[in-house]
Amino acid sequence: MAVPIPTDVERFMAMGTRIELHRFGAAGADDALLAARRAIEAVDDALTIHRPSATTALNERLLAGETAPVDDPVLFDALVAIDAVHEATFGLFDPAADRRFAVAGWRGIIFDRAAARLCATTPVAFDFGGFGKGFALDRAGAVLRAAGIVSACLSAGESSIAVIGEHPLGGGWPFAVPHPSDPDDSLVQVELIDQSLSISATVGAGTAAPDRAAMLRPDDRAVITAPRCAVAVARTGALAEAMSTALLVADPERADRLIDQDRANRFLFDLPCATARASSARMALQ
Amino acid sequence: MTDTNFDLSRRSFLDRVLMAAAGAGMTAAAPWAAIAAGTAAATSDRVRIGVIGTGDRGRTLIQNINKTRNCMVAAICDNYEPHLTKARPYVGANTPVYADHRAMLEKGGLDALVIATPLNLHAKHVLDGFDAGLHVWCEKAMARTIPDCSAMVKRSQDSRKILQIGHQRMFHPTYLNALRRAKAGEIGSLTQIRASWHRNNSWRRPVPAGVSDRQINWRLYRDSSAGLMTELATHQLQVGNWFFDAVPTRVMGSGSICFWKDGREVYDHVALIYEYAGGRKLIYTSLLNNARYGCEEQIQGSKGTIEPELGRIFQEVPPKVLALQRMQKDVARGKKRAVPIGGATWFPELPVTTPGESLGWGEYDETMLQFEGFGEAVRANRALPGLLAQAYAASVASLLGEQAMDRGEALTWPTSLVTI
Numbered sequence: 238m239a240v241p242i243p244t245d246v247e248r249f250m251a252m253g254t255r256i257e258l259h260r261f262g263a264a265g266a267d268d269a270l271l272a273a274r275r276a277i278e279a280v281d282d283a284l285t286i287h288r289p290s291a292t293t294a295l296n297e298r299l300l301a302g303e304t305a306p307v308d309d310p311v312l313f314d315a316l317v318a319i320d321a322v323h324e325a326t327f328g329l330f331d332p333a334a335d336r337r338f339a340v341a342g343w344r345g346i347i348f349d350r351a352a353a354r355l356c357a358t359t360p361v362a363f364d365f366g367g368f369g370k371g372f373a374l375d376r377a378g379a380v381l382r383a384a385g386i387v388s389a390c391l392s393a394g395e396s397s398i399a400v401i402g403e404h405p406l407g408g409g410w411p412f413a414v415p416h417p418s419d420p421d422d423s424l425v426q427v428e429l430i431d432q433s434l435s436i437s438a439t440v441g442a443g444t445a446a447p448d449r450a451a452m453l454r455p456d457d458r459a460v461i462t463a464p465r466c467a468v469a470v471a472r473t474g475a476l477a478e479a480m481s482t483a484l485l486v487a488d489p490e491r492a493d494r495l496i497d498q499d500r501a502n503r504f505l506f507d508l509p510c511a512t513a514r515a516s517s518a519r520m521a522l523q
Numbered sequence: 524m525t526d527t528n529f530d531l532s533r534r535s536f537l538d539r540v541l542m543a544a545a546g547a548g549m550t551a552a553a554p555w556a557a558i559a560a561g562t563a564a565a566t567s568d569r570v571r572i573g574v575i576g577t578g579d580r581g582r583t584l585i586q587n588i589n590k591t592r593n594c595m596v597a598a599i600c601d602n603y604e605p606h607l608t609k610a611r612p613y614v615g616a617n618t619p620v621y622a623d624h625r626a627m628l629e630k631g632g633l634d635a636l637v638i639a640t641p642l643n644l645h646a647k648h649v650l651d652g653f654d655a656g657l658h659v660w661c662e663k664a665m666a667r668t669i670p671d672c673s674a675m676v677k678r679s680q681d682s683r684k685i686l687q688i689g690h691q692r693m694f695h696p697t698y699l700n701a702l703r704r705a706k707a708g709e710i711g712s713l714t715q716i717r718a719s720w721h722r723n724n725s726w727r728r729p730v731p732a733g734v735s736d737r738q739i740n741w742r743l744y745r746d747s748s749a750g751l752m753t754e755l756a757t758h759q760l761q762v763g764n765w766f767f768d769a770v771p772t773r774v775m776g777s778g779s780i781c782f783w784k785d786g787r788e789v790y791d792h793v794a795l796i797y798e799y800a801g802g803r804k805l806i807y808t809s810l811l812n813n814a815r816y817g818c819e820e821q822i823q824g825s826k827g828t829i830e831p832e833l834g835r836i837f838q839e840v841p842p843k844v845l846a847l848q849r850m851q852k853d854v855a856r857g858k859k860r861a862v863p864i865g866g867a868t869w870f871p872e873l874p875v876t877t878p879g880e881s882l883g884w885g886e887y888d889e890t891m892l893q894f895e896g897f898g899e900a901v902r903a904n905r906a907l908p909g910l911l912a913q914a915y916a917a918s919v920a921s922l923l924g925e926q927a928m929d930r931g932e933a934l935t936w937p938t939s940l941v942t943i
């Protein structure tokens with residue numbers, strides 16, 4: 238009989254959801270999972286808007302029309318990541334978009350990296366939402382890799398997944414995204430190696446959660462209510478989160494452009510018929 | 524217990540208090556603890572205490588004073604002879620015994636008073652003590668009315684004598700350790716405390732021949748007590764204020780005589796909500812006909828819960844993600860199949876039954892430590908910082924709760940209190 242593969246799990250609440258860190262194999266430091274947990278909690282502490290944090294302090298300054306210093310290193314790194322993914326999603330992922338203010342958004346913000354400060358032309362406030370989960374898993378992943386972990390699966394609320402290395406039995410980590418209204422059916426299956434997966438939907442159990450913010454298209458501030466589900470795989474959790482959000486709120490033209498850029502890793506489903514928008518994505522389903 | 528054993532357990536007890544008191548933020552949150560636990564070695568020059576009230580509590584207090592290194596019982600007083608008789612074995616054969624506290628005060632030879640009489644007599648006994656030039660240690664609750672509580676604080680300030688109130692949880696290593704861990708952020712931001720003191724007995728004491736029911740069962744009558752509020756809730760309201768680091772802004776409640784309809788005047792069922800700034804709440808219930816949930820303060824934060832009476836701290840543990848659990852099992856069996864993911868990120872919660880982690884347990888002498896701290900304060904003629912403010916707020920909260928229930932109105936925190 239094969240020698241059992243050692244496993245270890247850390248479960249906790251953070252980022253408003255349940256986090257699970259599964260480590261496989263004997264490699265790596267003993268306290269690696271705990272260190273990864275602390276990294277996620279540090280992101281939660283910095284990015285939350287549900288209690289006083291570096292982000293709420295920043296928001297207060299920006300809403301008051303003031304220049305805001307970014308002293309918190311975690312928040313600073315998050316803003317750097319946002320700058321990149323905002324670009325990569327044609328501006329469709331925008332944590333500063335706001336229903337109340339027409340011109341609000343990342344584009345109206347000047348991020349002076351050298352001086353570590355932000356100023357905005359109009360009042361804005363950040364709500365990092367799902368991006369925070371992907372970003373937190375990235376930082377936890379970095380901690381685990383640095384600690385010598387070679388095989389691990391990280392989950393934040395089940396809609397954000399990151400894997401380190403190969404599956405413990407070799408090859409990619411297989412995931413199936415169930416149909417939101419029919420759990421026995423799946424929308425798509427993917428295999429990940431050193432990648433992150435993000436799922437965004439306007440339907441399904443998650444969307445029934447209390448206080449869930451509406452999905453908003455940044456430029457015309459349209460609220461997306463049509464039943465849709467977007468799936469994105471990327472090298473980082475930050476990009477995967479931003480991309481699945483962007484796909485979900487995208488107009489047809491930009492959705493097609495985003496999917497065309499990386500057909501194997503980006504999917505958008507108009508539900509309930511579960512037909513993929515782009516033919517490439519439909520092919521990936523077969 | 525032998526003397527050596529007691530010294531050893533005393534040392535480990537004090538070490539635990541000191542360890543907890545040394546945590547981040549604890550100097551501000553429990554400034555009295557390190558001072559009390561750091562009390563110098565035994566002294567022959569002990570603080571001479573006269574005890575008024577040698578009932579159940581008074582006798583416990585005497586035994587605790589006897590254990591201290593810096594206090595001694597120098598006289599006892601009770602106007603009910605059988606209780607004096609019961610107390611005599613705990614004091615020296617030559618210790619003077621009085622039936623009237625005024626005679627004890629006139630006789631002199633005391634540095635301080637300890638008061639363990641029925642609630643409605645606290646104010647009089649405390650004020651008489653200050654008038655006699657003594658420092659005073661008085662059992663909780665402070666007094667029967669808020670003005671009396673305030674008068675006691677005021678007189679202590681005016682006479683520059685120490686007033687210390689018996690809230691022993693503030694000296695308990697488990698509570699101190701719980702507070703240290705809460706201050707360290709281990710249970711996240713505290714938003715609610717659910718406190719209860721549930722018993723299943725009448726709370727009635729047998730009345731011997733020759734005395735009145737009101738004398739023995741003073742707790743059950745409104746002249747002498749606010750019942751569950753002053754006798755039990757005060758302790759837990761103190762804990763609530765302490766952990767929230769605030770006094771309530773408002774209280775609402777409902778009280779009834781629901782089960783023990785035996786002629787008592789105080790409620791045997793109370794349910795109250797104390798509001799604190801920022802939307803925080805202490806939800807309090809006390810009753811006398813169901814003991815399932817006993818006495819506890821469930822201190823609830825975003826990352827965990829502390830139950831100090833049980834001595835445990837619980838982390839918020841989310842239920843397992845079933846798909847990932849299946850993946851674990853698959854790997855163990857050498858099997859690989861697609862993990863269904865992206866299901867519910869929101870789930871209805873069921874009570875969690877994880878065992879939690881111990882906050883430390885053992886034999887504690889927190890009541891003794893209160894007196895060592897008091898002795899130290901008397902010697903230095905400086906009250907232990909922070910204690911009286913805690914006690915005053917706890918008593919006011921309990922009495923305000925009584926008023927809110929009596930009137931059926933939400934009452935705001937009084938603005939006329941004495942500043943400490």
Ligand SMILES: NC(=O)c1ccc[n+]([C@@H]2O[C@H](COP(=O)([O-])OP(=O)(O)OC[C@H]3O[C@@H](n4cnc5c(N)ncnc54)[C@H](O)[C@@H]3O)[C@@H](O)[C@H]2O)c1
Pocket residue numbers: 575576577578579580581600601602603606622623624638639640641642644662663664689690691738739753754
């Ligand atoms: N901190 C605690 O955990 C705790 C526990 C129990 C009681 N207590 C407090 O201790 C106090 C006493 O409670 P108890 O259970 O011992 O009550 P008790 O009735 O057993 O004792 C009160 C004593 O005071 C005596 N007394 C009454 N009037 C007097 C007077 N004018 N002069 C001298 N003595 C007088 C009574 O004869 C009686 O012996 C109360 O304030 C109660 O709240 C505190």
